[in-house]
Amino acid sequence: MEILRRIWFLLNRRRRERELAEEMEAHLEMMSPEDRAAFGNALALRENAQEAWGWRWLDDAWRDLQYGVRILRRSPGFTLATVATLALGIGVCLSAFQVLNTLVLRPLPVQNAERIYRLDRRAPGMAINAFAYPAMVFFRENSTAFEVFFAQLHTELQFEDDAMRHLQARFVSANYFAQLGASAAAGRLFGPREDEIRNSPTVVVLGHSFWQSRYGSDPEIVGKTIRVHQRPVVVAGVLAEEFSGLQPSATDVWIPLAHYSRLMGKTDPPGFETNVQMFGRLVKGSNIETALESLKPLTAELSARHPKEMWEGERVEASPAGYASRLTRQDVPMVAFFGSLVLLVLAVAGSNFGSLLLARTMAREREFGIRSSLGAGRARVFRQILTESLLLCIAGAGVGLVLSLVGGRLLLWSVEMPQSMETVIDWRTGGVAATLALVLAVIFGSTPATHAALRRKRTEKVRMAMVGAQVAATCTLLIAAGLHARSLQRVFSEGPGFDYRNVVAVDPPGGFQSIETAKRAEELKRKAVGIPGVEVAAICSVTPLGLSAWSEDAGEPGRRINAYVNAVEPEYFSAMRIPILQGRKFSPGERDAVMISESLARKRWPGESTIGKRYKAGSNAVVVGVAGNARTQALRDSEAVEVYYPYREQGARLRAGGVVIRTALPPARMIPVLRAALERPTAAPLRYMPLESAFEEVTEGSRKGMIGVSIAGALALLLAATGIGGLVAFTVMRRTSEIGVRVALGAPRASVAALVLGKILRPVCFGLAGGLAGGAGLAGLMRSQLYGLGRFDAGAYGGALVVLLAASALAATIPVRRALALDPSVTLKHE
Amino acid sequence: MPIKNEFPAGTLVMLVLRVLQGGSLHGYAIAQRIRVISSDVLRVEEGSLYPALQKMLIKGWVASSWGESETGRKVRFYKLTAAGKKQLKEELQRHELVSKAIDSVLRTA
Numbered sequence: 030m031e032i033l034r035r036i037w038f039l040l041n042r043r044r045r046e047r048e049l050a051e052e053m054e055a056h057l058e059m060m061s062p063e064d065r066a067a068f069g070n071a072l073a074l075r076e077n078a079q080e081a082w083g084w085r086w087l088d089d090a091w092r093d094l095q096y097g098v099r100i101l102r103r104s105p106g107f108t109l110a111t112v113a114t115l116a117l118g119i120g121v122c123l124s125a126f127q128v129l130n131t132l133v134l135r136p137l138p139v140q141n142a143e144r145i146y147r148l149d150r151r152a153p154g155m156a157i158n159a160f161a162y163p164a165m166v167f168f169r170e171n172s173t174a175f176e177v178f179f180a181q182l183h184t185e186l187q188f189e190d191d192a193m194r195h196l197q198a199r200f201v202s203a204n205y206f207a208q209l210g211a212s213a214a215a216g217r218l219f220g221p222r223e224d225e226i227r228n229s230p231t232v233v234v235l236g237h238s239f240w241q242s243r244y245g246s247d248p249e250i251v252g253k254t255i256r257v258h259q260r261p262v263v264v265a266g267v268l269a270e271e272f273s274g275l276q277p278s279a280t281d282v283w284i285p286l287a288h289y290s291r292l293m294g295k296t297d298p299p300g301f302e303t304n305v306q307m308f309g310r311l312v313k314g315s316n317i318e319t320a321l322e323s324l325k326p327l328t329a330e331l332s333a334r335h336p337k338e339m340w341e342g343e344r345v346e347a348s349p350a351g352y353a354s355r356l357t358r359q360d361v362p363m364v365a366f367f368g369s370l371v372l373l374v375l376a377v378a379g380s381n382f383g384s385l386l387l388a389r390t391m392a393r394e395r396e397f398g399i400r401s402s403l404g405a406g407r408a409r410v411f412r413q414i415l416t417e418s419l420l421l422c423i424a425g426a427g428v429g430l431v432l433s434l435v436g437g438r439l440l441l442w443s444v445e446m447p448q449s450m451e452t453v454i455d456w457r458t459g460g461v462a463a464t465l466a467l468v469l470a471v472i473f474g475s476t477p478a479t480h481a482a483l484r485r486k487r488t489e490k491v492r493m494a495m496v497g498a499q500v501a502a503t504c505t506l507l508i509a510a511g512l513h514a515r516s517l518q519r520v521f522s523e524g525p526g527f528d529y530r531n532v533v534a535v536d537p538p539g540g541f542q543s544i545e546t547a548k549r550a551e552e553l554k555r556k557a558v559g560i561p562g563v564e565v566a567a568i569c570s571v572t573p574l575g576l577s578a579w580s581e582d583a584g585e586p587g588r589r590i591n592a593y594v595n596a597v598e599p600e601y602f603s604a605m606r607i608p609i610l611q612g613r614k615f616s617p618g619e620r621d622a623v624m625i626s627e628s629l630a631r632k633r634w635p636g637e638s639t640i641g642k643r644y645k646a647g648s649n650a651v652v653v654g655v656a657g658n659a660r661t662q663a664l665r666d667s668e669a670v671e672v673y674y675p676y677r678e679q680g681a682r683l684r685a686g687g688v689v690i691r692t693a694l695p696p697a698r699m700i701p702v703l704r705a706a707l708e709r710p711t712a713a714p715l716r717y718m719p720l721e722s723a724f725e726e727v728t729e730g731s732r733k734g735m736i737g738v739s740i741a742g743a744l745a746l747l748l749a750a751t752g753i754g755g756l757v758a759f760t761v762m763r764r765t766s767e768i769g770v771r772v773a774l775g776a777p778r779a780s781v782a783a784l785v786l787g788k789i790l791r792p793v794c795f796g797l798a799g800g801l802a803g804g805a806g807l808a809g810l811m812r813s814q815l816y817g818l819g820r821f822d823a824g825a826y827g828g829a830l831v832v833l834l835a836a837s838a839l840a841a842t843i844p845v846r847r848a849l850a851l852d853p854s855v856t857l858k859h860e
Numbered sequence: 861m862p863i864k865n866e867f868p869a870g871t872l873v874m875l876v877l878r879v880l881q882g883g884s885l886h887g888y889a890i891a892q893r894i895r896v897i898s899s900d901v902l903r904v905e906e907g908s909l910y911p912a913l914q915k916m917l918i919k920g921w922v923a924s925s926w927g928e929s930e931t932g933r934k935v936r937f938y939k940l941t942a943a944g945k946k947q948l949k950e951e952l953q954r955h956e957l958v959s960k961a962i963d964s965v966l967r968t969a
């Protein structure tokens with residue numbers, strides 16, 4: 030209750046003050062003349078009385094604030110330098126947070142994002158995030174738990190007559206745009222009409238970036254006909270820029286799913302060979318568990334009707350689809366790693382800020398002396414400096430917020446998110462910015478504040494400590510950047526284990542997914558082998574460097590080893606130039622044989638011969654050969670393990686994915702030849718992917734990631750160098766007269782320089798030691814990303830040390846040289 | 861001889877509450893009353909009275925209202941509240957306890 034009264038008094042402050050004044054005046058009047066003299070200063074008495082209200086601290090804080098602003102305005106250079114440093118550090122932090130915010134925390138810009146779920150098929154030992162087309166239709170027609178179903182299918186299609194370039198195409202159900210709240214930048218989007226096939230030509234919607242880059246944002250494209258996958262389609266409209274759809278990825282053209290067959294040149298509707306991603310929107314108020322329960326009987330019925338196409342014990346699972354991405358347990362090390370990087374940059378910026386503030390505070394000695402003689406307590410001065418620190422941090426956070434819009438966008442670009450994902454300033458980013466400002470102000474502002482309050486003159490130790498901290502943080506960052514760079518270098522210089530030059534993977538969009546179309550794969554291979562210029566051709570079930578991957582557990586009971594699986598013909602190894610290290614390839618007719626990669630052989634049977642060993646408990650398969658590691662399904666994972674099954678003999682279970690063709694001539698020359706020979710006029714067109722292009726695309730992504738880490742390291746280096754330079758300049762300034770005397774007395778310049786620089790040697794050395802330790806610790810976190818590199822790679826650590834020492838030396842010598850260059854008579858006068 | 865500000869710490873509030881038990885008074889009247897009843901020994905200084913009164917207002921031990929003084933001037937009257945009565949009782953009890961204790965020591969030690 031009492032606190033309420035206090036608040037009430039605060040709100041009515043003016044009135045209360047007036048009443049009190051009146052009251053005391055009346056009291057004064059009623060007193061006898063001789064007592065009046067002893068009344069005392071009315072104002073002082075009033076203020077004393079008002080203290081009982083308990084709001085004095087508020088008044089003081091407000092005064093501190095006003096004073097702080099005045100002081101900061103009077104030294105613009107200092108203010109700008111600190112705000113810039115803080116903005117840099119906070120900006121980096123916020124940029125990283127923007128990535129987290131945009132990808133994980135913010136819902137996608139679609140309607141009712143929180144009710145949308147992606148549906149997956151799960152069974153013991155099997156998992157896939159897609160449903161067969163007929164299954165999708167079945168669920169859509171029979172389920173009541175979800176009010177709306179969406180489906181989409183990503184693929185690459187040929188555009189006009191360009192053999193080399195592919196369009197990123199997305200087939201979507203007709204209700205996609207309307208139900209997700211998309212709008213058109215030009216023309217119109219899909220309506221219910223697009224769900225049926227009529228005699229009119231297929232309509233498509235163009236993606237915004239594609240429209241900008243290919244057609245220069247020309248609205249006249251609406252209504253025109255273009256050729257996609259060698260079929261004429263009509264452009265109905267262009268999608269607005271900000272719509273990303275579910276599971277954002279860059280999409281050039283959107284096509285109604287109902288027209289898929291037609292585009293592929295077939296008359297029947299898509300069968301079980303066509304897989305689509307399925308999403309559902311929950312009915313308002315229901316929850317996902319009950320919805321999934323209601324799908325169980327439907328799954329059972331599907332299994333009864335199509336036992337061969339469904340898995341044993343299959344069930345439907347769901348995950349929220351309203352966000353661009355989700356953090357899983359596996360992501361934690363990576364997030365921790367990047368978080369540490371960002372925090373390190375923040376630490377460097379913060380200690381720079383602390384140093385600057387400390388130096389400035391020391392220069393205001395006189396001011397504090399006057400204040401304390403006027404009665405300011407130590408606590409008051411402490412509060413004053415802290416307030417200034419807070420003001421600076423808030424300003425820095427403000428600028429940092431603006432920087433983060435750009436920085437966040439850059440980071441998203443480097444992880445290949447589509448243009449439509451924007452960075453915004455919302456309450457989350459604002460909250461993080463405010464928290465950072467507060468934390469920095471308290472952590473790095475309290476030391477200068479304490480120094481000012483206690484009127485300490487000896488600040489050198491503190492400044493040294495700060496420089497030491499900066500050096501340590503920067504060293505760690507550089508080591509991290511160095512390790513990252515070296516590991517990438519290793520991965521790409523070692524080679525992925527196969528030869529990607531002069532190899533083309535051929536498949537129809539979506540793969541040969543049913544038994545009948547597997548015959549087509551055979552036919553293709555037969556034809557390919559007969560083409561002059563083709564050296565080897567082989568069928569495989571997973572196209573290398575493609576969009577899909579297939580994995581299974583290749584370990585022993587109690588020890589799980591995740592292996593990438595492929596069913597291949599024996600010629601596959603020649604086509605991909607994967608060496609056979611032990612044993613042999615599959616023989617014709619051999620059913621229960623597997624070939625494994627060298628990494629799996631090492632893991633399961635270290636030091637033994639693996640030929641003849643049983644592959645897994647419960648399977649008759651025996652290892653007949655060991656191949657070199659070939660990371661065809663997970664290029665960036667140097668720990669990848671592969672298992673190969675014989676394609677022909679296991680054909681019933683394992684589908685064909687594509688044909689790998691090694692040619693004598695480069696793909697640019699061979700693809701037109703292949704196309705002419707392999708495609709009959711009425712067959713569905715094929716996709717030709719040179720493995721070299723695919724390889725470059727993948728490495729491009731890693732390169733971009735590296736840039737981010739390097740930038741962080743460079744920023745930290747800049748900040749640390751500034752810190753060191755500042756400290757040396759400060760030291761020089763304080764000892765200017767001493768330097769003058771020494772030089773005047775004939776000391777060689779070198780020894781004087783050594784004297785001054787010797788002082789900073791200690792913090793720098795401690796900092797380096799700390800940085801090395803920190804780097805080793807960080808390397809532990811990075812373990813999953815250090816492909817093929819040990820934690821203590823000499824190149825990275827050594828490189829970091831050298832760079833840091835060089836930068837420090839450079840930063841330090843500048844002020845020393847300037848001091849030595851001064852005329853001794855001048856320096857001696859500087860008192 | 862009038863002793864200036866011979867208030868044992870914390871007793872001012874108790875005395876004001878006691879005085880107000882007899883009815884509403886304005887600030888000056890409270891000071892006068894204490895002075896008169898104590899035969900001029902206890903003189904309340906304005907610098908102590910008003911802070912004390914404001915504190916009692918915040919704590920809810922007294923309530924104030926505006927009225928007219930004997931001379932027709934606008935003054936603020938203070939009245940004891942229920943909470944104030946309770947507080948007075950507690951302080952009186954504590955005061956008695958402490959006084960007895962002091963007396964015992966002075967008598968027998």
